[in-house]
Amino acid sequence: MTKKTWFAPTREEILECLRAAGVPMTPAELAxxxxxxxxxxxxxxxxxxxxxxxxxxxxxxxxxxxxASKLDLIAGKVQGHRDGFGFxxxxxxxPDVFLSPRQMQKAMHGDRVLVKQIxxxxxxxxxxxxxxVTERANRRLVGRFLNERGVNIVVPxxxxxxxxxxxxxxxxxxxxxxxxxxxxIVDPPANGAPPIGRxxxxxxxxxxxxxxxxxxxxxxxxxxxxxxxxxxxxxxxxGVVRPADxxxxxxxxxxxxxxxxxxDARDFDDAVYCEPIEVxxxxxxxxxxxxxARDEAQAPRKAAEPGFRLLVAIADVSHYVRPGxxxxxxxxxRSTSVYFPRRVIPMLPxxxxxxxxxxxxxxxxxxxxxxxVIDASGRIRAYQFYEAVMHSAARLTYDEVWAMLSGGPxxxxxxxxxxxxxxxxxxxxxxxxxxxxxxxxxxxxxxxxETKIVCDPAGRIERIVPRSRNDAHRLIEECMLAxxxxxxxxxxxxxxxxxxxxxEGPTVEKLxxxxxxxxxxxxxxxxxESPSPRDYATLASQMRPRPDHLxxxxxxxxxxxxxxxxxxxxGHFGLAYDAYSHFTSPIRRYPDLMTHRVIKALLRGxxxxxxPLDGREEDEARAGRKPRxxxxxxxRGSAKSxxxxxxxxxxxxxxxxxRWHQWGMHCSANERRADEASRxxxxxxxxMYVRERVGEQYAGRxxxxxxxxxxxxxxxxxxEGMVHVSELGGExxxxxxxxxxxxxERTGRRFRLTDPIDVQVSRVDLEARRIEFRLVQRTDFRxxxxxRQRGExxxxxxxxxxxxxxxxxxxxxxxTADDLPVLPLPPELAAPARKKGKKASGAGVAAxxxxxxxxxxxxxxxxxxxxxxxxxAAKRTARSASSHSAGKRSGASAxxxxxxxxxxxxxxxxxx
Numbered sequence: 074m075t076k077k078t079w080f081a082p083t084r085e086e087i088l089e090c091l092r093a094a095g096v097p098m099t100p101a102e103l104a105x106x107x108x109x110x111x112x113x114x115x116x117x118x119x120x121x122x123x124x125x126x127x128x129x130x131x132x133x134x135x136x137x138x139x140x141a142s143k144l145d146l147i148a149g150k151v152q153g154h155r156d157g158f159g160f161x162x163x164x165x166x167x168p169d170v171f172l173s174p175r176q177m178q179k180a181m182h183g184d185r186v187l188v189k190q191i192x193x194x195x196x197x198x199x200x201x202x203x204x205x206v207t208e209r210a211n212r213r214l215v216g217r218f219l220n221e222r223g224v225n226i227v228v229p230x231x232x233x234x235x236x237x238x239x240x241x242x243x244x245x246x247x248x249x250x251x252x253x254x255x256x257x258i259v260d261p262p263a264n265g266a267p268p269i270g271r272x273x274x275x276x277x278x279x280x281x282x283x284x285x286x287x288x289x290x291x292x293x294x295x296x297x298x299x300x301x302x303x304x305x306x307x308x309x310x311x312g313v314v315r316p317a318d319x320x321x322x323x324x325x326x327x328x329x330x331x332x333x334x335x336x337d338a339r340d341f342d343d344a345v346y347c348e349p350i351e352v353x354x355x356x357x358x359x360x361x362x363x364x365x366a367r368d369e370a371q372a373p374r375k376a377a378e379p380g381f382r383l384l385v386a387i388a389d390v391s392h393y394v395r396p397g398x399x400x401x402x403x404x405x406x407r408s409t410s411v412y413f414p415r416r417v418i419p420m421l422p423x424x425x426x427x428x429x430x431x432x433x434x435x436x437x438x439x440x441x442x443x444x445x446v447i448d449a450s451g452r453i454r455a456y457q458f459y460e461a462v463m464h465s466a467a468r469l470t471y472d473e474v475w476a477m478l479s480g481g482p483x484x485x486x487x488x489x490x491x492x493x494x495x496x497x498x499x500x501x502x503x504x505x506x507x508x509x510x511x512x513x514x515x516x517x518x519x520x521x522x523e524t525k526i527v528c529d530p531a532g533r534i535e536r537i538v539p540r541s542r543n544d545a546h547r548l549i550e551e552c553m554l555a556x557x558x559x560x561x562x563x564x565x566x567x568x569x570x571x572x573x574x575x576x577e578g579p580t581v582e583k584l585x586x587x588x589x590x591x592x593x594x595x596x597x598x599x600x601x602e603s604p605s606p607r608d609y610a611t612l613a614s615q616m617r618p619r620p621d622h623l624x625x626x627x628x629x630x631x632x633x634x635x636x637x638x639x640x641x642x643x644g645h646f647g648l649a650y651d652a653y654s655h656f657t658s659p660i661r662r663y664p665d666l667m668t669h670r671v672i673k674a675l676l677r678g679x680x681x682x683x684x685p686l687d688g689r690e691e692d693e694a695r696a697g698r699k700p701r702x703x704x705x706x707x708x709r710g711s712a713k714s715x716x717x718x719x720x721x722x723x724x725x726x727x728x729x730x731x732r733w734h735q736w737g738m739h740c741s742a743n744e745r746r747a748d749e750a751s752r753x754x755x756x757x758x759x760x761m762y763v764r765e766r767v768g769e770q771y772a773g774r775x776x777x778x779x780x781x782x783x784x785x786x787x788x789x790x791x792x793e794g795m796v797h798v799s800e801l802g803g804e805x806x807x808x809x810x811x812x813x814x815x816x817x818e819r820t821g822r823r824f825r826l827t828d829p830i831d832v833q834v835s836r837v838d839l840e841a842r843r844i845e846f847r848l849v850q851r852t853d854f855r856x857x858x859x860x861r862q863r864g865e866x867x868x869x870x871x872x873x874x875x876x877x878x879x880x881x882x883x884x885x886x887x888x889t890a891d892d893l894p895v896l897p898l899p900p901e902l903a904a905p906a907r908k909k910g911k912k913a914s915g916a917g918v919a920a921x922x923x924x925x926x927x928x929x930x931x932x933x934x935x936x937x938x939x940x941x942x943x944x945x946a947a948k949r950t951a952r953s954a955s956s957h958s959a960g961k962r963s964g965a966s967a968x969x970x971x972x973x974x975x976x977x978x979x980x981x982x983x984x985x
Contacts, residue, residue, distance in 0.1 A: 081109075081116045081117060081120060082107045082109070082117065082120070084120070084124055084129065086107070086291075087103065087121070087130075088109070088129065088140065088374055088603075090103060090107060091103075091130075091138070091139075091140050093824045094106070097137040097138060097139045097761075098136055098137065098138055099136060099138070100117070101134075103117070103121070113404065116727070116728055119731060120274070120727070120731070123731055125138075125764050127164050127165060127420075129165065145189060146187045146188065146189055147163050147165075147170060147187070147188045147189070147190065148163070148164050148185070148186075148188075148207070149161045149164050149170075149186070149188065150162045150183065150184070150185055150186075151177075151180050151182060151184045151186055152169075152234065153177065153181065153182030153183075153233035153234060154233060155233060155235075156174075157174035157235050157572045158171065158173055158174050158177060158517060159177045159182070159233075161188045161201055167463065168198070169198070169199075170190060170198075171190070171194045171198045171199065171200045172199065172201060172203065172534050173194075173200070174235075176201070176202060176203050177235065178236075178265060179203045179206065179262065179263070179368065180203055180209070181261070181262065181268075181300055182210075182211070182231065182233040183211055183235060183236050184206050184210050184211070185201050185206070186204075186205065186206050186209045186210065186726055187203070187205045187207060188201035188202065188203055189201060189202050189204050190624050196928070201380075205688065206261075209258070209261050211234070212257065212258060213255055213256065213258070213273070213291065213294075214229045214231070214234065214238065214255070214256050214291075214292075215228075215229070215253065215255050215256075215276070215287075215288050215291035215292050216229040216253070216256065217230070217251060217252070217253060217254075218231050218240070218245070218248040218250065218251070218254045218272065219250060219254075220247070220250045224239065225239070225240035225241070225245055226238060226239055226240060227240060227254060227256045227270060227272070230253075230288050230292050230840075232840070232841055236262050236267055237267055238256050238268050238269070238270040238580070239267050239268070239270070239777055240256070240269075240270055240272060241271070243246075244259075244270070244271030245272050246271070246272035246273065248272050248275050250529055251278070251279065251504065252275055252276070252277065252279075252906050253270045253275075253276040253277060253278070253279055253284060253287070253288060253481040254274060254275050254276060255273050255276065255291055256270040256271065256272050257270055257271055257272075258270050259271055264482075267623070270479075274737075276288070278413045279839075282531045282532035283416070283532050285753075285754050285757035286413050286416055287748040287758075288753075289753045289757075290459055291413075291752070292753065292872070293746050293749050295407075295411055295418060295746060295750050296403070296406045296407050297418050298919065299403050299422055299595060299968070300399060300402070300403055302399035302402075303399040303402070304402050304422060305399070305478075306400050307424045307425060307541065308424070309421040310393060310425070310429060311429070312428070312429065313429075313437065314424035314436075314437040314438065314439060314462065314907060318439055318462075319462055319863055321460065322439070322459075322460045322462050323442070323460070323461040323462075324461070324462055325384075325440075325442070325461045325462065325463045326437065326463060326464040327460060327464075328346055328384065329346060329347065329467075329493060330344040330346045330384065330386055330432075330463050330464075330465055330466060331345065331465065331466050331469055331493060331496070332344045332345075332465055332468050332469065332766065333345070333469045333470070333471060333545060333548070333549050334468075334469075334470065335471060336356075336470050336472065338630070339427050339658045339659065340410075340426045340427055340430075340431050341388075341431045341465075341663070342387060342388050342431075342432070342657060342658045342659065342660045343385060343388075343432070343549075343552075343658070344385075344386045344432050344440070344465055345385055345552050346383075346384040346386075347381055347382065347383050347384070347496060347499045347503050347895075348381070348382050348496075348499065349379060349380070349381060349382075349444065349499060350375045350379075350380050350381065350382045351376065351378070351379065351380065352375070352380030352446060352447075352448045352449075353377060353454075355833050357361040359452075359453035359454075359455075359456060359558060359562050368604065378448060378449055378617070379449055379517055380446060380447055380448045380449055380454070381446075381447045381499070381502075381503045381506070382444070382447075382760035383444075383445045383447055383503060383552060383555065384441040384442055384443075384444055384445075384447070385442070385552055385553065385555070385556040385657065385658060386441075386442045387440055387442070387657055387658075387665075388430045388431065388432055388438065388439075388441075388659060389430075389438075389440050389441045389670075390421070390425070390430050390659040390666050390669065391441075391666055391669040391670050392427060392439050393429060394425070394666065395571075395668070395682050396683070397684055400421065400422070400425075402598050403954070404420050404421060405686075405739075407420045407663070407743065408662075408663040408664075408739065408740045408743035408744065408747075408748050409661060409662050409663065409740075409743055409752060410426070410661035410662075411747040411750055413750075413751060413754045414526040414528055414755070419660075419661070419781065420661055420662070420663065421660060424660075425660070425661050426883075430659075430660050431660065431961050432463070432464045433465065433468065434466070434467055434468040435464070436464065437462055437463070437464050438462070438463055438464075438465070439461075440460075440461050440462070440463050441458065441459075441460055441461075441658070441672065441673070441682065442458065442459055442460075442461045443457075443458055443555075444456060444457050444459065445556070445559060445561060447503065447506070447555070448508060450506070451509055451510025451511075451513075452510065453505045453555060453558065453559065456559040456562075456563075458559075458563065458676060460676070466493060467490050467493055468491065469490060469493075469497075471543065471545040471546050471549075473486050473490065474497055474545035474548070475543040475544060475545040477491065477497055478497060478544060479543075480627060484960070500548055500552070501544060503548075503551075504544060504547060504548040506553075507551040507552075507554075507555065508547065509549060511551070511649075511909075512610075513606025514607075514608060514626045514649045515605060515606045515608075515610050515649045516610060516647070516648050516649040517610045517613055517629075517647050517648075517649075517659050518610065518614075519613055519626045519629060519838050520626065520632075521626065521627060522540075522541070522791070523540040524537050524538065524539055524540065524791045525534055525537070525538050525540050526758055526759075533761060533762075534759070534761065536763040537759070537762070537791045537792065538956070539791065540698060553657045554648065556656055556657055557654055557655060557656050557657060560656035560668055560672065561573055561642070561650070561653050562652060562673065564654065564671060564675075565652050566644065567675050569675060569680065569681070570640050570729055570733050571640065571654065571667070571668055571671045571733065572638045572640060572654065572664045572668060572733065572736065572737050572740070572838055573638070573639060573640065573641070573642040573652060573654050574636055574637075574645060574653050574654055574655050575636065575637060575638075575639050575641065575643050575644065575645060576633070576635075576636040576645040576646045576647050576648070576653075577634045577646060578633070578634070578646045579604070579633050579634065579642060580634065583632045583633070583634075584598075584602075584604070584632065586632070586811060587629070587632040589811035589812065590628060590811060590812065590813050590826070593812045593814070593825070594621075594625065595933065596612065596615060598612050599611065599612075602636075606646055606647065606649035607649070608869050609647075610649075612629065612982065613629060616629075620764060621774070621827040624776055624826070624827050625657075625827065628826070633646065634646075637737065637741040638664050638737040638740045638741050639734065639737040639741075639815075640730055640734060640737060640743075641734075646918065647716060654668055656669070663743075664736075664740045665790075667683060667736065668685075668715045680730055683733065683736055685735075686732075686736065686739055748784075753842065756842035757842060758838050759837070760837050760842055760843070760844060761839070762790070763790065763794070763837055763844050764839070766790075767834050767836070767837065768833065768834060770831060770832070770833045770849050771787040771788070771790065771831070771834070771847075772787070772788050772789070772828050772831055773785040773786055773787040773829070773830055773832055774786055774788065774827060774828065774830065775824060775825065775827060775828045775829075776826070777793075778808070778814055778815060778824065778825070779808070780798075780815075781797065781798055782795050782796050782797040782800075782815075783796050783801075783824050783830075785795075785830055785832055785977050787832075793844070794832070794844030794845055794846045795845055795846065796830075796832060796836070796846045796847065796848055797842070800835075800846075800847045800848050801817075801822075801824060801848060802817055802820070802822065804818055804819040804820060805817070805819075806818070812825070814826065830848070831839065831848075832846035832847065832849055833847050833849050834846060853881075954972065
């Protein structure tokens, strides 16, 4: 007798069940109403958990599930702003909800909350009220320890958190005024009372070398210490490849595979080898790599044609790091290595990342190989994966390879390395073939200026230099792309779920903004409402001859969405691939390690099922804007989506797909976390570097325009700062979002994206990671002539206005109410005298506040205050610590009370 297959209820069926019931229900009641078999209740619970995570269901404190839509509550994550307000990023998508500074007193940046929309703010944005904080995100914070009028507080380094943490006298950990500390939150903010905490670690003084990294890893919650169990497991691993490890592996130790990396690289994931071969005509290609298949099919075929065999050997990390073991647990928590100037926080302990797994020269190493056959047009005709052992012939740098390829100075290249030149020339020939295929398929080729920070032994920046790219970099890049395409194709053909690297096309809003900007610079993007990668590539090539092409290409990148990991394969827009995955960096990226496990399972004829995240996805996977939600939404409307409809999948398949989704969100969020930490350290170092150059003048270019000013990148120093609108001139400036410009109302003077500009370094705010410039006016004959002509025009206009008024005064007019005498008011009705210093409200921007007053908020003033920028630590004072709980709160309250007014004044920073 055939056993009947049971399918788990879909999300819509669960929602419909709750709608029909009309009352909240427990998971057990739902299971009974939906007739879920007892042995499948766990699958239902996992689906309910996913629906809670996505904001479709809301559990109350009794565990009863409610429909979020019926409560008119919005679930999401709080994103704070340095000026005290914040936004709710809804789990279910849709517009962000504005949260006023008063509402932000209830929650901190990163908290998960329920919000009720109460209307719209002055800018037309939805505005909300926090109903409940469902999850606190900040268990620990890093900041400056201060003693203000006898009250100990910690001012968070993260400027998106505007709460000062009150530290009771016995919980200071002997910290001194001004030191950087790590603090544990004991009581979160509630009912207007500040949070209470205790110092758990004193990091040192703010000027100590390397302090910027210590702050960043704690500020962004980057794991930076391996657990004792992981270190113990790593220590127990052998130092070399053992004979038992070679069982079932292909021996490639006689193949001269080489690694090609940067000068300062320490972990070597990949090695390459290329040889010429004859390729049979016809056949199917992989991943549409190369020329259009229809053109190839119509072309006459030879009996045989020259081609290439490319081996990409990748470190077999999965041989040593097994799911569920301590090493794996720490790698999961990190998900990626984090790279700072002078320091790397690796995903794996050094014994593996720089030793046993690294493809160091002249030692045996275990690898997973992608062996490809590529024809002369750049199409991958065949590929295979297998486990192998290799012996790297050499560790080469990009500069060494380029010197040998270009015939330039050999940089003291050893004779042993020079003997590898023929193979490198074959690799270069293959690169040219693959680059031609890349161009024909319409992939974008966007070159941006990457910089390298050179530090002295004390950790301070000596100089910032651009990283030069040559064909050696591009050669390795194309080899890795080919292997990644084969990986995605292998998973897709095998119908095995896994993590694809997806990159969706531009949104409608971003596309419209881009087109409007392009019109202002004389360019256009083809493709109508749905431009293809080829349309983008064509536009990028049109930009290349222009002197401002680097900035214009950056605008192209900003118009596209962020690449993420997802089991929903919707392709990679930027690379013009139907399917793409990450395979080539398992030492530093956890998704690559997971992909290796899938490949090895398929080679054994098995299926790989990742372990559950055990709730670790709650913070990381929900950071940002729900990458899974975006991917799923696009995938449902795309014929390229590889996922089967949920109604036709078994419960186990549904659970597996859901698990892969969680892993994709987890890895994507941790990737963003690493990027944010790296950018924060780089911004700190650049501020320290420019702080020594206050008062100096530099040439730059406008790289961003906002209502409150323009952002300028210096040509010589490669740092970005802001010229506040108050520095642009004594007039109002209209902001054009589509035109990316500020235009003066009186003079018509424009400050547009890509414009060259001369500036002077005026101020550096280390806490806010902000550099401020002031405009340096260029004085030349043309500008003087323009000023003279403008003066003549304004003088003539003034003369006409005067003549008109004189003429009007000569004409008789009828009496009006204005001609009546003004009688004094009785004393009891007279308005009280205005206090000294009181500003009158009105249109425009009030000088000294930087905030719009009255109905003039649409215009940006040129005379706003705003030079004060961010707050300094010395000005921070304690907030009221009103009695929220017994003991610590009541003790701190009385001491903090005198500083309440000062704290409120300090919070009034210029709006952005």
